[in-house]
Amino acid sequence: MFALTALLVGMVVAVALVVASDSVRRASDRTAQRGLEQSADLVAQVLAGRERSLAGGARVFVQRPYLRALVSERRRADILDQTFEAAAQLESQWVFVTDSRGILLGKSDEPGAFGEDMGNVPLIAGALSGHVTAGFGVSRDSLLFQAVAVPIEIPGGASIGVLVATRLVDSLLAHDVKVATASELVFFTRDQRGVVQLAASTIGSAKELRTAVRSFSVSGPNAQPEPKMPDIHLGGTDYLAQRTSLTTAGGDVVGGFVVLRSRDAERASLADVRRSIAVAGLVGFALALLVAYLAARRVTAPVRTLANAVRRAADGNYDLGIRREVSGSAAGAEVDELADAVDALLADLRDKEALIAMTGRIGSASEPQREDAEARSRSTGSRRRVAGSIASIGAALPGAGARGGIVLAVGEVLANRYRIDALLGSGGMGMVYRALDQSLGEVVAVKVLRPEILAADPAAAEHVKAELRLARRITHRNVVRTHDIGESDGVPFFTMEYVDGTSLADVIHARRSLPSVAVIAVANQLLRALVAAHAQQVIHGDLKPQNLLIGSNGVVKVTDFGVARLMRDPRHTSDRELPDSATAGRLGGATVGTPEYMAPEQLIGGPASVQTDIYAAGIVLHECLYGGTPYHAQTPIAFLSDKLRSPATARERIGAARAVNARTAASGLEELILRMTAPDVAQREASASTLLRAFAALE
DSSP states (O other): OHHHHHHHHHHHHHHHHHHHHHHHHHHHHHHHHHHHHHHHHHHHHHHHHHHHHHHHHHHHHTTOHHHHHHHHHTOHHHHHHHHHHHHHHHTOSEEEEEETTOBEEEETTOTTOOOOBOTTSHHHHHHHTTOOEEEEEEETTTEEEEEEEEEEEOTTSOEEEEEEEEEEOOHHHHHHHHHHHSSEEEEEEEOTTOOEEEEEESSOOOHHHHHHHHTOOOOSSTTOBOSOOOOEEETTEEEEEEEEEEEOTTSOEEEEEEEEEEHHHHTHHHHHHHHHHHHHHHHHHHHHHHHHHHHHHHHHHHHHHHHHHHHHHHTTOOOOOHHHHHHTTOOOHHHHHHHHHHHHHHHHHHHHHHHHHHHHHHOSOSOTTOGGGGGSOSSOTHHHHHHHHHHTHHHHSTTTTTTOSOOOOTTOEETTTEEEEEEEEEOSSEEEEEEEETTTTEEEEEEEEOHHHHHTOTTHHHHHHHHHHHHTTOOOTTBOOEEEEEEETTEEEEEEEOOOEEEHHHHHHHHSSOOHHHHHHHHHHHHHHHHHHHHTTOOOOOOOGGGEEEETTSOEEEOOTTTHHHHHOGGGOOGGGSOHHHHTTOBTTBOOSOGGGSOHHHHTTOOOOHHHHHHHHHHHHHHHHHSSOSOOOSSHHHHHHHHTSOGGGGGGGTTHHHHHHHHHSOTTHHHHHHHHTOSSGGGSOSOHHHHHHHHHTOO
């Protein structure tokens, strides 16, 4: 554990160093890129400021009445003098003036220039329309300049001419911008043939710079940063570059500028960061090794305890209490959780072993889905007569007294899918067969409902299907899974999981009473099934030993979810259909299913609920522990009277079985069963999950 932790920590430190270095490098590149963008933006702002300054001075200059008169009279010599004066006043490289048609009247740097038609130039045309226009231009291939055109207007009249002032974009401007941005700057021009020339630069005019500049291609709108350029290598230094294009007043690209920042300078701090990370990583690695060593010593002892528990379990010793042994070791919450998991696993294995031991002695002669196991006598005399009187309503349904209904022969194929292998049993609900699902190649149990049960109500079939669809939502290891719902010759049937084992009723019948460890095993698995069902808002309503199947692997499975409600639903029967003896089984308008396991409120007409399932489960556990239910009255009235009292007083009549199990029962088992079977709903546990935790705490 120590060595593995050391290796992992070393790997983490190495990865952290690599990731941190990469993150710093990326952050440095992002910072440099943002610096480039900010520098490019600042250059654009400087150029825009020069433009506004030049335009403002030119607009003031054209307000002179004397200039207007000269332009209006086209006095060339005087206009030329005005261009000299304007160039000096505006600090412009050259100034020229045109008339209202765009004809050149005078130019300060070319005194002989006159008469050239410039009306089609966008810079001049925009000013003639009454607007101040601006843009960039190129002179003599490599001179980049800014130009501003201002209309010369008579107050209240149209433009009579245009004054154009220019300023060069030169190295002086580039150096001024470099001071403000801490970035190198290169201005370049591009002619109509696409040839790029160096215009101004802050890093000299070296041959390699000229070569790099000639590789620039420019496009896009004026003064807008363009996509990131590849790095430029100049003078042994790698530069990050950001290019921006410059255009004429008409939008034609005539050049641009490139902002450069040294990549090496931007990453100068990266080495320091790496050293800091390396030092911190080594310190952290040393501390981690120390912590790993201490943790290994803390964890070793409880882990050995858990390993020994697993070895004992492999030998068949399922002693619990691992959590108590480990909790004092201060090994941490994770090891405590592992101990809890091992304890739960051992408890589950112990429960399975207890049930496998019991069912192994009984054998599997009784098929698991046998419904006519209800007919097996669990007591004698008055108990049979009273329970039979109250439950006779099931037999009073038309045809239910006989074992008739849909009978399928071995080898017959149901719904073109299920090949019948054997009859497992029959009862008041219908016939149960073992069949092979020919589509999936799996063995399933098929229950075919009796037609006479559905005959009393035309909507009964849909009711059954609705109940079964609800039951199909339950997916749990301790619940018999309902697979499919179908119909054959108008009679509904459904398929479910086939359990290779025996019913709890057969086990109780063979052994009379079960040891407390087996009772707890049944309780744990039964309550897990109820927790899963109640979470899906599904109530069983007719829990009894016949509906609890114990597989050959020791897993208890609850069957008939959603089916038993059909026999209890008063919509499917009426008093007119029942003989007098059956009417005695209906109390307060409710149809009674299996009275011995039904809660008092259910017997007098109340609906099935979470608490009725808990009550029935308690009676089942009572029967497991003592070999019988606590109710053995001589008459129905006495039976109901017993139901309304605590079952504790009735247990004395069970005799020897109770005397034996009372001495061996786990502490608290009887108390839990009493709470589950309390006549008053308020005295029972509120949920199956609460009970499950209580049973899990029993030893």
